[in-house]
Amino acid sequence: MTEIFGIPIQALMGQLMLGLVSGSFYAMLSLGLAVIFGMLNIINFAHGALYMMGAFLAWMGLEYLGIGYWPSLALAPLAVGVFGVVIERSMLQWLYKLDHLYGLLLTFGLALVIEGLFTNMYGVSGQPYTIPEELSGAFNLGFMFLPKYRAWVIVASLAVCFLTWFVIEKTRLGAYLRAATENPKLTQAFGINVPLMVMLTYGFGAALAGFAGVLAAPAIQVSSLMGSNLIIVVFAVVVIGGMGSILGSILTGLGLGVIEGLTKVFYPEASSTVVFIIMAIVLMIRPAGLFGKEK
Amino acid sequence: MADDYILETDALVKEFKGFVAVSDVSLKVRRGHIHALIGPNGAGKTTCFNLLTKFLEPTRGRIRFNGEDITLEAPAQIARRGIVRSFQISAVFPHLTVLENVRIALQRKLGGSFYFWRSDSTLSRLDDRAIELLAEVGLDSYVDMVAVELPYGRKRALEIATTLALDPELMLLDEPTQGMGHEDVDRVMQLIKKVSTRRTILMVEHNMKVVSGISDMITVLARGAVLAEGPYAEVAKNPLVIEAYMGTSEEAAQA
Amino acid sequence: MSRRAIAYLMLLAAGLAAPFFIYPVLVMKVLCFALFACAFNLLLGYTGLLSFGHAAFFGAAAYVAGHAIKVWGLPTELGLLAGTIAAGALGWAVGSLAIRRTGIYFAMVTLALAQMIYFFFLEASFTGGEDGLQGVPRGALLGFIDLSNDLNLYYFVLAIFVFAFWLIYRTIHSPFGQILKAIRENEPRAISLGYDVAKYKLLAFVLSAALAGLAGATKMLVFKFATLTDAHWHLSGEVVLMTILGGMGTVFGPLVGSSVIVVLQNELADKVGSLVTVIMGSIFVICVLLFRRGIVGEIIAFYKRMLGQKA
C-alpha cells in the first residue's frame, strides 16, 4: 500500500474528509461572524453562545415539545435569529459609532451571561441528541466509512455558505449591504433603510450560528460550553480569511479544517495551535488576510 | 548649474495594476522657487507627491534631493532630510491642543524623543517657538484649543505651522487652500509667500488665483506625463494647457 | 502643594495602611493585577494598540522567575528581575512582528503569538503542565528581610507597584509619551514629520510587556506558584476588561478596574455558586451600555461637566 510520511494514503484520505467536516463548521460559523463584522463592525464574541443556543434549542424542542430534527433545523435557527434581533435592538444598536472594542466587550459579556444561564439550568456535562434515523449509518467510500451524518453536514453547510455568498456578492441587496457597512449614514441618505438591514443582518448571522449548532447537536454533546471552546478558533479563521470577506471566511474555514485534520495525524498535540501559527504567518505576508482588501 | 536644483526626478513611473498613473515624469525644482504642479483631475499629482515622500514605491525611475539619490529611503528618513509634506485631506493630531500639535514637530529636532523617563515639562522650552510659529499663521489666539474643534480653514493653517516647525528645506503642499473661504485663501497665499523666502516649495493647487499669484514656475501634468512647463504667463497661453486644464471661460480661468 | 499631589499622597497612605484593614494577600493580588492592567493601559490607552496576548508576558515572567528562584536558587530580587527581562525580551520578539500591523489585525497577531507561547508552556516540562510550577520559596529581601511574612512581602509588593506606577506615569508624561499620543492620533502625519513610528511603538510594547512581566513575577511570588491560567488567553481578555471597566487612557482606571474585578472574583466565589459567570457577564454588559468611559472615566467626565456648569 502507498504511504505518505508513514501514513497509508487511504487513512490520509479519510483524515482529509474529516477535516472537511470540521471545516464545514468553521466555515458556517466564521461566515456568520464575517457577515456581522462586515455590516455592524462588531466582533461578535457571543457567536459561540448563539451556536450553543441553536444546539440547545434543538434538544429542548425534542425533549419538551417532541419537535424532531428536521423541523428543528428550521425552527431553532429562526428562534436564535429572533433572539439576535432582540439583542441588536436592545443593545448593539447603541455601539455602532464606537470602537470595535466596545462591541467585543458587550458580546463577550453576553456570551458569559448566556452560557452561565445554561450551565446553571443544565449543568456542564451536556445532553445527548441522537442522529435522525434517515442519516444514521455510513457510506463506504472505499478508503473509509463516512457516517452519513457527516456527509450531510458537508452538504448542508456548503449549500448555506454558497447561498449567503451569492446574496451578498452578486445581488443588489448585497451591494446595499456593502455600502451600508462602509458608510451607514450616507447610505441611508440615499433612501435605503439601513437600521432595518443591520438588524436583519445580525439576526441572520445569529441564525447561521444557530443553524451550525443544530447541525452539531447530533455529532457532539449538547453542552453549555460547546461554543466557548470553538469561538477563538473561528475568530482566527475570519482573520485569516480577511475580516468581512465572505468568500474568504468560507474557503479559509474549509481549508483550515483540512489543515487541522492533517495536523491531528502528524503532530496531534499542536492541532489546536496550528490555526494560530497559520494566522501569524498569513498576517505577516498578507496584512489584510488571504481574501481581505487592503485599504 | 546642475545642483541649483534641489529636487530632481528622473523618468519617474508609477503603475497600478497596469494603469499608468505617473509616466516618465522628470521634474526639476529650483532651489528657492515656489513651484506649482497643476493638471486635470487624475493627472497624477497626488501620486507624484506620494512617490516623492515614499508613501508609494515608484515602479521605475530615480529621485534626487540635493544631488543625492533618495529613491530607496523610508518615509520618515525622507522627512528627516528636510522634505515635509501636507496632505490633501486635512491632517492634524485631532485630540491634541494646537500648541501640542506644533510641539510634536519641534520636538524632533530636540532629540530625546525616546526618553520615557524624562518629564514632559522639559518640552515647555519649545513653547515660545511654537507660539511664534502659530502667530505667523494667525493661530496665536487658539493655542489651547483642541485641534478637532478648529474650523476647517484653521486646521489647514495649523498644518502649515506644524510643517514649518520642522524648518524643512523643501515643503510639499497638496492643495493648501482647498475648501477655504476667500479671506483664508488670501491669508494662506501670503503665508506661503512669506515662508518661501528661506526654502523651496512644491505645491499642487487648482486655485488659479493662487497659482498665478505666487508661483515662480509651473509644471502641468496630464495623464501622468508632463504637458508643459514654464512661468504662469507662458503656460497659461499654451493651447494644450488651455484645452486640457484651464478651460476657456473667463470665470474658470481666474476663479 | 497641588491638589493632585495631595491626592497621590492620600492614595499612598491608604496603600500603606491597607493591610491592617483588609486581608493583605488579597490586597497584594489586587496590586499585581493593577500593575498588569496599568502596563496594558500604557499600550491600549496611550498608544492605541490593543494587544490580545498580554497574558503571555505575565505568565512567562511568572514561570521564569519561579524557575529561577526555585530551581536555580537565585535570590528573590534577581528572580523577579529575570522574569521581567524575559518578558521584555519576549515582548520585543512579539512586538517586532506585531507592530507591522494595526487595529484588529494587531490584536490577532498578538493573540496568535501568545497562543504559541502558551503551547510551549503546555508542552515544556519545567512548567509542570496543568499542575503548575508549585512551591516557589519567597526567600528574603536583600538576604535578611523574611518575605514569608505576609506583611513584609506586602510592603515589598507595594514598593514594586509604586515604582512601576511611577514609571508608567513618567512614560505617559514624557517627550516619548507625547510622540506616542501623536502616533495614536494620526500615524501618517507622524511619519511625515520624520518619526520612525515603528521604533516608538516597539519601545512602548517592550515597556508594557516588561511591566506586565513584573506583575506576573510578583504575583508568582505572592502565591508561590505559576500555572497555565497565568498565560491563558482568558487572562489576556480579563486584563482588557479590567482596563475598560476602570477607564482606558486614564491613569487610575486600570487600578480601579482590576480592584473591582479581583475583589468581585474573590467575594462572589462563596456567595453565588454557579451564577458567578452570569453576574460577571452582566457587569460588562452594563458597563458597556451605561458607563462607557469606565468608572474613572465617568467620574472625570462628571467632574468636568460640573466644572463646566459652574463656569
Add this chain to the structure above:
Amino acid sequence: QAKAVKLSDNMVKIGVLTDMSGVYSDLGGQGSVTAAQMAVEDYIAQAKPKFKIEVVYADHQNKADVGSNKVREWYDTQGVDMVTDVLNSGVAIAVAKVTQEKNRIMINTGAASTRLTNEDCTPNTVHYVYDTYALANGPGKAVTKAGGDTWFFLTADYAFGASLEKDTSDAVKANGGKVLGSVRHPLNASDFSSFLLQAQASKAKVVGLANAGGDTVNSIKAANEFGLTKSQRLVGLLTTIVDIHALGLPTTQGMMFTEGFYWNLNDETRAWSRKFFTKHKKMPSMLHAGTYSAVTTYLKAVQAAGTDDAATVMKKMRDTPVSDFFAKNGKLREDGRMVHDMYLVEVKKPAESKEPWDYYHIKAVIPGNDAYQPMALSRCPLVKK
C-alpha cells in the same frame, strides 16, 4: 453523650472548595457542598457533639490563585480547620502547600493527580477518593487479563492524561499485553473523529480514553458514530457516572472503567444515595459520596482526638480505619493516600437497566492494596523506607 473537645475557636469549620461553574462542576460543584452539609447534619444528629460545626464553600473557578487565595483567607481570617473537594490538580497542589504552611488539613476528594501523595505530599494532605493510578491500574490489569491484550490510547495532552496513559500501559505490559500506540489530543478538542480513526486503524482490541469530562464524552460519541465500538472495546480511564448519565446507555453500553463508588451497590449505598438524590436531584458521583465520607471521618477524628490540632487529628485518622457506606477497609497511609476498595464496572445494555441511574455491572472489586500505588514505589519524602 459526646465528650468535650478542646477547640481553637470552639467551632469546627469545614471549607468546600470546588468548581461551581466550570467544566468540572457536575462532578463536584454544588453536589459536593450538599454532601458536606448532609454529613454535618447527620453527624450532629447522631453524635450530638458539644462543639459547633459550620460549612463554608467557594468556587475556585479552576484558577489556582483564586483557590489558594480563598483558602488562605479561610485559614487566616475565618478559622477554617479543614478543606475538602478541591478538584483540579493545579488548584489542589497549591492548596496543599497553603494548608501545610498554615497547619490545617486538606482532605482532597476531587483531584486526580498522584503528585498529591508523591512529590507534593505533605503531612496535612489526605487524598481520599481516587487518583490516576487507581483508575488506570484496575482496567489495565483486568481488561488485559480478560483477553483485551492490545491497546491504543487517546490521551489528553495534559499531565493527568500522560500519567493515566503511563500507569495503564505499565499495567497492560505487566500482564502480558501490548500497547500499539497513542495519540495526544489537545484539551477541549472540538472534534474527535480524526483521533478515533487513528485508533481504529491501529486495530487494537482496546481503546483507552486517557481524557476527562467533555473530551471523554465527545470521544465516546464519535466512537459510536464511526462504528468503532463494534470491533473494539472502549475503556474510560477517568470516566464517571456523570459522563454515562450525560451520554445515555445506548451510546455507552459495554464500556469498562474503574469507579470509587457506585450508588446501587448495596442497601447501605442505596439508602444514602436516595437521600442525596432527594436534595440534589441527581445520583451522587464518587466525589459526592467521598466528600460525605471524608467530612464524617474528619469529624469523628476531631471528636476522638479531643482537639482540632492538625497533627493530632491526622494521627487519629491514620489510626482509625474507615468503614462506612462509601469505603470498606479504608486505611489512611503515611503518604496521605486513603486506600480503599475500588470497583471495575461495565456499563449495562439499555435493556438491562431496571430504573433510572441503574447503569453498572460490577465486574470486580479491586482491593485497596491492589488498586493504589504500592508504598514501595512512593516518591513522597515523608515515607521512610
Add this chain to the structure above:
Amino acid sequence: MMQAVEYLRIRDLHAFYGESHILHGMDLVVNSGECVSLLGRNGAGRTTTLRAILGLTGSRTGSIMVNGHETITMATHRIAQLGIGYCPEERGIYASLSCEENLLMPPQLSSGGMSLDEIYQMFPNLYERRQSQGTRLSGGEQQMLAMARILRSGARLLLLDEVSEGLAPVIVQKLGEIIRHLKEKGFTIVLVEQNFRFAAPLADRMYIVEHGRIAEEISQGEIGAKKELLQEYLGV
C-alpha cells in the same frame, strides 16, 4: 408664468451636534425647478443645513417641508425616498465598491433618472476608471463620481455641497454647464458653494448664511447692486 411651487420650505430650524448648537433658526424656501445657492464663511453652517434636511445631524427642531411632507420627525431613508439626492462635502465614495458599483448603488427613487451611458458621456474620466476601486480614484475623480451618482436615482431635489471643490478649471466649467442643463430638465437644486464666481451665474437666488441663520437673501438680479454686501459677508 406658472405660480412657483414650493419644493422645500425650512422654518425655524435648529440643529445640534451633540451639545453644540449649530443652526439657530434657519428659514429658507426653494421653489420647484429653482437653483438656490447657500453662501457663507467657513463654519457658517451651510453643510449642517444640508445634513439637517436629511436628518444626518444630531437632534433638530423646527419644520422642514419637502414636497408637501413634514419631515422633521422622519427617519433619514424615508426623507431621501421623497426624492432627494445628496452629494456630500467629503464625497463619501465607497471603498468596498468599484467606481461603477458606486454609480449604481443609490436605489431608484423614481423614474426619470439619467442612464449610465448619459452619465459616462458627461464624465469620460469615470468611464475610463469604472473598474477601479472607488477610493483609488483621484480627489477630483471622486468628486465627479459623487456628483454623477445621484443623477441616476431620479431624485428631483439635489443637495450639492462644494461640488466644484478640487476640480480642474475645465471641469469646473463643464460642471457649470451640467448644472444649467439639470435646471433645464426641471431639477430643483440647492448649491452650497465657497466659490462665488462659480455659483453666481448659476443661482436664481442666493442666501448668505452667518452663524447658523440666514443673514441675507439676494436674487440673481440684485447681485450687481449688492456688491458691497457680498464684500462684507464673503470678502469677494
